[in-house]
Amino acid sequence: MAGKKAETGVKQYFFVIRQLTLREIRRKYARSYLGILWSVLNPLLSMAVMSMIFSTIFKRNIENFPIYYLTGSIFWSLFTGATNAAMTALVDNKSMLVKVKLPMEIFPLSRCFTVMVNFGYSLAAYAVMLLAFHIPITPYMLLLFLYAGMLFLFSLGVGYLLSIIYVMFGDVKHLYSILLTLLMYASALFYPVESTSAAMQAVIVRNPVYNYIACARKCVLEAALPGANQWARLFVWSVGMFLLGKCYFNKMKGRVLQKV
Amino acid sequence: MSSHVTEIGMGQTRKRRQLARLAFGLVLGLWIWIGRRNGMYVMAAEGKVYFGSESYVWTEGEICPLGVYFDGNLAVSGYWVCLEYDSEALEYLNGADRKEGNLLWVEGGGGETGYKRMLHFQPLAEGDTVVRVVSAGGTGTESAEDGTVTEEEFTVGRLAQAPVAIEGKGSSRLAGLEVRAKEGQAEGVIEGEGEELAGQMGFSPEVLEYHMQVGYEAERLEIAYETEDADASVIVSGTELAVGENIITLTVQGGQEEAVVYTLYVERKERPERTEKTADVKAEGVDGTAVAGGTGMGQTTQEASGDGGTGFLEEGEAEPAAIEGAATGGKKGGDGEGNIVGRQGEGEGFDGLGKGEEEGEELEPELLAAVIAVFAMSVWYGWKQAKGRKRKKKPAEKKKRRKNGVRKTVNLERKAIEVRHVTMEFRLAQDEASSLKEYMIRVLKGQNHYRMLQALRDVSFEVKQGEVVGIIGTNGSGKSTLLKIIAGALPPTEGEVIVDRRKVQILTLGTGFDMELTARENVYLNGAIIGYSREFIDEKFGEIVAFAELEGFMDERMKNFSSGMVSRLGFAIATIRDSADILILDEVLSVGDLFFREKSEARIREMIHSGATVLMVSHSSNVIRKNCDTAVWIEKGALQMAGKPDVVCGAYEQMGKNGETA
Numbered sequence: 038m039a040g041k042k043a044e045t046g047v048k049q050y051f052f053v054i055r056q057l058t059l060r061e062i063r064r065k066y067a068r069s070y071l072g073i074l075w076s077v078l079n080p081l082l083s084m085a086v087m088s089m090i091f092s093t094i095f096k097r098n099i100e101n102f103p104i105y106y107l108t109g110s111i112f113w114s115l116f117t118g119a120t121n122a123a124m125t126a127l128v129d130n131k132s133m134l135v136k137v138k139l140p141m142e143i144f145p146l147s148r149c150f151t152v153m154v155n156f157g158y159s160l161a162a163y164a165v166m167l168l169a170f171h172i173p174i175t176p177y178m179l180l181l182f183l184y185a186g187m188l189f190l191f192s193l194g195v196g197y198l199l200s201i202i203y204v205m206f207g208d209v210k211h212l213y214s215i216l217l218t219l220l221m222y223a224s225a226l227f228y229p230v231e232s233t234s235a236a237m238q239a240v241i242v243r244n245p246v247y248n249y250i251a252c253a254r255k256c257v258l259e260a261a262l263p264g265a266n267q268w269a270r271l272f273v274w275s276v277g278m279f280l281l282g283k284c285y286f287n288k289m290k291g292r293v294l295q296k297v
Numbered sequence: 298m299s300s301h302v303t304e305i306g307m308g309q310t311r312k313r314r315q316l317a318r319l320a321f322g323l324v325l326g327l328w329i330w331i332g333r334r335n336g337m338y339v340m341a342a343e344g345k346v347y348f349g350s351e352s353y354v355w356t357e358g359e360i361c362p363l364g365v366y367f368d369g370n371l372a373v374s375g376y377w378v379c380l381e382y383d384s385e386a387l388e389y390l391n392g393a394d395r396k397e398g399n400l401l402w403v404e405g406g407g408g409e410t411g412y413k414r415m416l417h418f419q420p421l422a423e424g425d426t427v428v429r430v431v432s433a434g435g436t437g438t439e440s441a442e443d444g445t446v447t448e449e450e451f452t453v454g455r456l457a458q459a460p461v462a463i464e465g466k467g468s469s470r471l472a473g474l475e476v477r478a479k480e481g482q483a484e485g486v487i488e489g490e491g492e493e494l495a496g497q498m499g500f501s502p503e504v505l506e507y508h509m510q511v512g513y514e515a516e517r518l519e520i521a522y523e524t525e526d527a528d529a530s531v532i533v534s535g536t537e538l539a540v541g542e543n544i545i546t547l548t549v550q551g552g553q554e555e556a557v558v559y560t561l562y563v564e565r566k567e568r569p570e571r572t573e574k575t576a577d578v579k580a581e582g583v584d585g586t587a588v589a590g591g592t593g594m595g596q597t598t599q600e601a602s603g604d605g606g607t608g609f610l611e612e613g614e615a616e617p618a619a620i621e622g623a624a625t626g627g628k629k630g631g632d633g634e635g636n637i638v639g640r641q642g643e644g645e646g647f648d649g650l651g652k653g654e655e656e657g658e659e660l661e662p663e664l665l666a667a668v669i670a671v672f673a674m675s676v677w678y679g680w681k682q683a684k685g686r687k688r689k690k691k692p693a694e695k696k697k698r699r700k701n702g703v704r705k706t707v708n709l710e711r712k713a714i715e716v717r718h719v720t721m722e723f724r725l726a727q728d729e730a731s732s733l734k735e736y737m738i739r740v741l742k743g744q745n746h747y748r749m750l751q752a753l754r755d756v757s758f759e760v761k762q763g764e765v766v767g768i769i770g771t772n773g774s775g776k777s778t779l780l781k782i783i784a785g786a787l788p789p790t791e792g793e794v795i796v797d798r799r800k801v802q803i804l805t806l807g808t809g810f811d812m813e814l815t816a817r818e819n820v821y822l823n824g825a826i827i828g829y830s831r832e833f834i835d836e837k838f839g840e841i842v843a844f845a846e847l848e849g850f851m852d853e854r855m856k857n858f859s860s861g862m863v864s865r866l867g868f869a870i871a872t873i874r875d876s877a878d879i880l881i882l883d884e885v886l887s888v889g890d891l892f893f894r895e896k897s898e899a900r901i902r903e904m905i906h907s908g909a910t911v912l913m914v915s916h917s918s919n920v921i922r923k924n925c926d927t928a929v930w931i932e933k934g935a936l937q938m939a940g941k942p943d944v945v946c947g948a949y950e951q952m953g954k955n956g957e958t959a
Contacts, residue, residue: 048830049830056822056826057809059822064813067814100516100517135781136805136808138786138803269664269665269667272668273667276674283678284678295787
């Protein structure tokens with residue numbers, strides 16, 4: 038009896054997340070004629086433009102530079118998109134928070150899922166780009182999903198933290214955007230890590246987001262697995278950050294209701 | 298004779314003047330005629346020497362014609378022209394009759410008035426030079442009517458000279474070529490032993506094909522070149538290297554000469570096997586370069602191997618094998634510099650894209666510790682969650698048991714909700730820090746004072762099962778806070794509320810409606826939020842639409858709805874479910890137009906009287922009077938009165954009046 042109830046509870050939980058996620062997605066393209074088609078078209082077109090730019094203007098001595106950039110870019114936008122969206126989730130939905138008996142973490146979670154769905158669309162566009170640049174398709178590329186999942190977990194953890202902090206201090210939004218800029222330049226999105234100094238490399242490698250990007254590049258461009266250290270970093274950052282965020286969220290959520 | 302004419306001419310009349318003119322003409326003609334007949338030259342025989350053009354622009358290496366013209370004012374029976382040219386700038390090819398040093402003679406004649414001779418030169422060097430006529434002469438002949446032929450030497454006035462500008466021929470050759478595998482990509486090793494390589498890679502402008510081999514890591518070549526002709530353009534077909542053989546062409550386009558194509562056959566090695574670590578290490582860091590210049594190519598530079606050694610030492614992986622590898626790498630570099638690039642940070646394992654890091658690397662101790670810590674944390678968290686779930690279950694069961702117990706003793710007086718000494722305090726910062734900076738300053742100064750706002754103060758009451766209880770009070774008295782606490786949305790600061798939360802249902806209208814979505818999408822969204830399952834919504838969808846009277850509008854965007862339509866839909870969704878055991882209504886009884894209001898009130902009444910326990914909030918005493926069995930009046934967070942609606946509402950209204958009069 039209790040088990041069945043828990044099962045329906047979980048089912049309901051995902052139904053709500055699904056609906057909230059659908060809302061965000063539908064809403065994004067609600068005013069356009071092409072509607073949902075944009076979610077594939079948009080990344081496809083912007084990737085085409087970016088690869089054009091990065092294969093002509095910002096030429097670098099990197100093999101398949103556009104793909105090098107795009108791989109980093111989609112993972113980076115997954116991270117920024119998820120954390121930024123999760124940050125404001127509680128505040129944006131405050132009317133729902135007080136009125137409805139929903140577990141509070143559902144809001145940041147559904148925001149992150151939304152970004153994840155968009156990431157899925159981007160992946161479709163990315164696949165087109167891979168074909169266009171004659172990148173051999175290997176089974177290693179399945180790892181992309183694993184990395185994305187781990188990055189999702191990491192982003193969710195950060196998102197949980199941020200959503201609570203954002204309730205307490207609206208300023209976090211601005212601070213975070215600055216922090217993101219810093220992180221972006223330390224993520225080696227459009228330059229090879231080897232081109233930087235040793236000290237800088239130490240910083241970059243300690244940047245959690247870079248690890249995911251590096252692994253993704255590795256499996257796409259080199260068809261290789263990351264080393265043990267890399268695996269350790271991926272695991273520590275994703276699970277560690279998720280737990281940290283989740284615990285903090287649970288600890289603080291009582292106070293959130295008083296605050297919003 | 299002439300005096301006679303003059304006399305007449307000097308005479309009178311017009312006729313005479315005409316005559317004078319005629320006579321003058323005659324005299325003149327006669328004088329000339331006589332003069333000529335006697336072999337006297339009235340006009341000198343003049344010759345003219347000139348070139349076809351005032352100046353010339355010739356191109357180095359080409360055969361260039363120079364036209365020499367000799368014209369006379371008499372028939373030229375013979376002429377000669379002596380030309381001078383700069384034999385260092387021009388090479389005389391043909392056209393003249395005689396050549397002496399840098400003097401050329403052109404001779405000829407035969408009675409024509411003009412002669413033309415073409416001389417050919419080949420310019421030798423870029424620059425300016427001059428071709429000039431040093432001397433010229435000739436004889437002109439004239440046959441008189443009587444058959445006498447007079448001959449006269451021509452005098453040549455101006456001696457022509459023409460400046461010649463010689464342009465470079467525009468070489469399409471390279472003077473030097475240097476090809477190296479990209480620095481930092483390592484392993485661009487040129488295949489072959491030193492001498493062999495020197496033969497292959499030693500650049501010579503005449504050799505058009507070169508073969509080289511680079512390592513897998515060399516993703517592109519760096520090509521530096523120098524052309525013989527500064528203006529020549531070079532088109533490099535590409536510098537990127539694919540694995541396998543690559544053909545790179547350098548097309549050199551000079552000014553006049555045909556383009557010359559140099560071809561590099563570059564073989565990029567296959568990806569090295571990951572397992573062969575030592576082989577990898579050997580190759581790594583050796584940035585092979587093949588340098589070839591127009592001069593001194595093919596010389597082995599010994600520094601190469603020396604460089605290799607230090608490069609590896611810097612890398613911190615200086616095993617003897619590695620040094621050996623570097624040394625051979627250097628040798629392999631052959632005539633080029635075996636340029637070693639130590640890969641920074643490699644030894645520390647920082648490099649995410651690092652090559653050769655993957656296999657057999659040692660896990661860093663800090664990372665290992667972190668992994669263990671995180672793992673422990675997740676186990677602990679999972680355990681806590683599981684325990685929490687158990688704990689949650691337990692009280693519920695306990696409550697049930699207790700309730701059962703209660704039921705046994707006081708069967709009819711079952712309590713649905715028990716509010717016990719509930720106090721709710723909100724901590725409000727005195728003047729809330731509006732920014733993080735301000736907050737930090739306050740924390741540092743210890744100035745973070747809070748004001749405690751007591752929303753509820755020691756409120757206790759009970760709601761029996763099936764009872765309809767109305768909570769009344771002015772705005773801000775704490776009614777909604779109380780409802781939230783009962784619903785479990787807010788934990789109270791003190792006291793407790795005993796209620797089976799699973800049975801509690803708050804009726805909220807249109808929570809989470811998104812105006813950009815269609816009505817259909819909103820039904821599912823709102824339904825999900827208030828706890829309906831998908832199957833339930835699917836089943837009840839028609840009913841919802843019918844009740845909201847929105848048939849035909851469901852695929853319309855909500856933003857196009859009137860506010861009445863929106864609230865009708867919200868109401869329909871919220872009330873479609875089977876009535877819960879405990880229903881909480883927060884000001885929901887005024888929805889839509891008059892007709893819908895009747896319908897909605899009927900529905901609410903239906904829900905209220907279905908045997909559910911109802912807790913409703915309103916600041917209108919009429920609503921309370923009409924629907925409730927009991928009324929609870931809360932004012933400024935404290936329970937003022939509880940009892941029969943008429944009594945409580947009367948007191949509430951009295952207070953309102955007092956407040957107004959006061």
